[in-house]
Amino acid sequence: MSKKIKAEEYKDEFDEEVEDDYYEDENEPEKEVVEESPNNFKAIEDEQEDEEYYEDAKKTFRRVNTSKFMSIFNVMFILIMIIMLIISVDVICITRYNIGPFFAINTKTYKDGGTKEYYGLGYKVIKYSEIAGRRDTQIGFWNMKYSTEPLMLEDIDLAIEFQNNPEPTANKYYKKYVKILSTIKEIDNKNNIIILEYTDPDGKYTLEITCKMVSRKDSLVNYKINDKVSIKGTVFSFSIKEDTKTNKVILENCFVEQN
Secondary structure: OHHHHHHHHHHHHHHHHHHHHHHHHHHOOOOOOOOOOHHHHHHHHHHHHHHHHHHHHHHHHHHHHHHHHHHHHHHHHHHHHHHHHHHHHHHHHHHHHOOOOOOOEEEEEOOOOOOEEEEOOOOEEEEOOOOOOOOOEEEEOOOOOOOOOOEEEEHHHHHHHHHHOHHHHHHHHOOOEEEEEEEEEEEEOOOOEEEEEEEOOOOOOEEEEEEEEOOOOOOOOOOOOOOEEEEEEEEEEEEOOOOOOOEEEEEEEEEEEEO
């Protein structure tokens, strides 16, 4: 008897739960049913095609921009290389061989005997041609100044400086336009060369200066050994003494004056 009552109680509870679920479902709004028609499929396909077209357009745009950038970069790189090559050719030819410039434009000629100024791509060249003065060629930046005033030196000062610090001294005076006061050791009329020499009493500081004179009509007959002279010229090279030999300096494009 008790089992039957319990079964009926479970049945009543189950029926109540079903009714509650039914009423809850009735209260919920009906879900919209989307019919899958051919038009809907076409709209979805069109949207996918638009997305694919947009992605392809973006990729094409990136490729075009990258290609343009690389083209501009290559052109700029080639131009820079050409400019560097032009500058290098003029620098090497002027500093090593004293010829040129080949890629610079003459903008001014001075009335000092024919000195000329040239401007190139970022550099300037001055070819000095004084009547009785500076005859070398200088290359530098556009702000390089025209100057025909020599650096004044005495043989004793140059001998001491070169003896104590040979390499720094050689770098310091290389290609400098100088005027050196010294004494004639030797005159070579055939080769148009004057050799100056300084030797201190102890023989510690010695210097021989070879001066390659500018060719001109008058000879060196007016000068003799042991004359005190001043010579203007451009420092070309140094050589350090070995064993009993003396330190040497070579000057080019020189002019001599009696002291």
